[in-house]
Amino acid sequence: MNRRNVLRLVAWAAALPALPPTAWAQAYPARAVRVVVPVAAGGANDVTARIICQWLSERLGPQFFVENRPGAGTNIGTEAVIRSPADGYTLLIAGSNAAINPTLFQTLNFNFIRDTTPIGSIVRVPQLMQVNPSVPAKTVPEFIAYAKANPGKIAMGSGGNGSPAHVIGEYFKLMTGTDLTHVPYRGAAPAVTDLLGGQIQVAFTEMATSLGHVKSGSLRALAVTTAARTEALPDVPTLSEFIPGFEASQWVGLVAPRDTPRTIVEKLNAEINAALADPKIKARFADLGGTVLPGSPADFGKLIRDETDKWGKVIRAANIKVE
Numbered sequence: 323m324n325r326r327n328v329l330r331l332v333a334w335a336a337a338l339p340a341l342p343p344t345a346w347a348q349a350y351p352a353r354a355v356r357v358v359v360p361v362a363a364g365g366a367n368d369v370t371a372r373i374i375c376q377w378l379s380e381r382l383g384p385q386f387f388v389e390n391r392p393g394a395g396t397n398i399g400t401e402a403v404i405r406s407p408a409d410g411y412t413l414l415i416a417g418s419n420a421a422i423n424p425t426l427f428q429t430l431n432f433n434f435i436r437d438t439t440p441i442g443s444i445v446r447v448p449q450l451m452q453v454n455p456s457v458p459a460k461t462v463p464e465f466i467a468y469a470k471a472n473p474g475k476i477a478m479g480s481g482g483n484g485s486p487a488h489v490i491g492e493y494f495k496l497m498t499g500t501d502l503t504h505v506p507y508r509g510a511a512p513a514v515t516d517l518l519g520g521q522i523q524v525a526f527t528e529m530a531t532s533l534g535h536v537k538s539g540s541l542r543a544l545a546v547t548t549a550a551r552t553e554a555l556p557d558v559p560t561l562s563e564f565i566p567g568f569e570a571s572q573w574v575g576l577v578a579p580r581d582t583p584r585t586i587v588e589k590l591n592a593e594i595n596a597a598l599a600d601p602k603i604k605a606r607f608a609d610l611g612g613t614v615l616p617g618s619p620a621d622f623g624k625l626i627r628d629e630t631d632k633w634g635k636v637i638r639a640a641n642i643k644v645e
Contacts, residue, residue: 351383356411357386357388357576358413358415359389359390359391360396360419361396361417363390365510366528366572366574366612370415373606373607374444377597395426395482395644396417400420403438403577403578404437404579410582415576416438416574417574418486419485419486421629421630422484422637424630424634425634426637426642426643426644434626438577438579439578440619440626441590442575442576442590442622443574443622443625444615445614446572446612448552449527449528449547449571449572450543450546450555451526451561452535452543453523453541453542454522456520457542459544461544462565465544469502473501475503476502477503477505478502478504478505478525478526481509483504486572487527488526489633490526490570492636493568493570494568510531514535517541518541529610533554545560545561546558547570548571549562550613552613554611573615573629575626576594577622578590588619
């Protein structure tokens with residue numbers, strides 16, 4: 323390469339930062355985009371990532387691919403994204419753990435709200451409160467009465483200490499004044515296995531984990547945790563129908579490292595909202611018991627802040643700690 327060509331390349335590279343933001347947005351994405359899911363494959367977060375990545379790949383050209391990086395209650399994958407360049411080529415599927423962990427963990431190497439840029443919320447998924455059929459309660463009021471008559475004797479399973487299911491269960495205990503004994507498992511699936519076997523009596527899980535067992539009659543659904551009933555189980559009431567003000571759910575959205583260009587954020591947000599308006603995408607999320615959650619980056623940022631405040635209060639009141 324001769325000197326003249328070298329100088330041209332240097333001048334071209336130096337001019338790149340001067341390109342207007344719209345030019346960056348039009349050029350993005352110019353290569354594959356990594357979407358980190360900070361939990362193992364399976365479950366609402368992972369399925370959501372794969373649905374949205376398929377949509378973005380088809381709409382924008384280069385592949386958006388999922389990389390599962392589980393560990394430390396989602397903190398390993400989250401920190402990996404936060405430390406990545408803020409260029410739109412490494413993104414994070416964020417879930418309810420992002421609002422739980424700031425209070426749950428005493429020391430974190432990052433501040434989620436400060437160190438990320440919200441792109442858009444995607445879906446809200448209810449937790450399902452279910453019991454083993456041997457439990458005599460067939461409604462939420464009956465279960466509350468049964469629990470109060472048997473303090474400390476009812477085992478409540480969850481997918482792990484400090485998991486969304488655990489925190490929601492503790493929220494239920496605080497709101498109802500019941501004393502349930504928490505039994506943490508390494509994931510929701512083994513908790514449901516023991517619930518089916520009668521080793522535990524009640525559990526809060528993602529709907530997709532238990533839906534088949536409920537429909538077959540192997541488990542009895544008492545309520546969903548969202549403010550509205552779900553299409554997947556329209557006859558199952560909400561907890562708020564018996565406990566005024568009760569609302570809890572898992573949510574999933576997309577974030578980027580702090581200082582990601584606004585034009586890239588807005589482009590991705592527009593595509594996510596287009597996906598959530600598509601009937602086929604809505605139907606896929608409905609199969610998970612979920613409800614699409616469109617909105618602006620600012621809307622998603624407010625959701626994260628509100629949820630962080632809410633779950634922080636529950637964690638402190640229930641004195642939840644991780645080992």
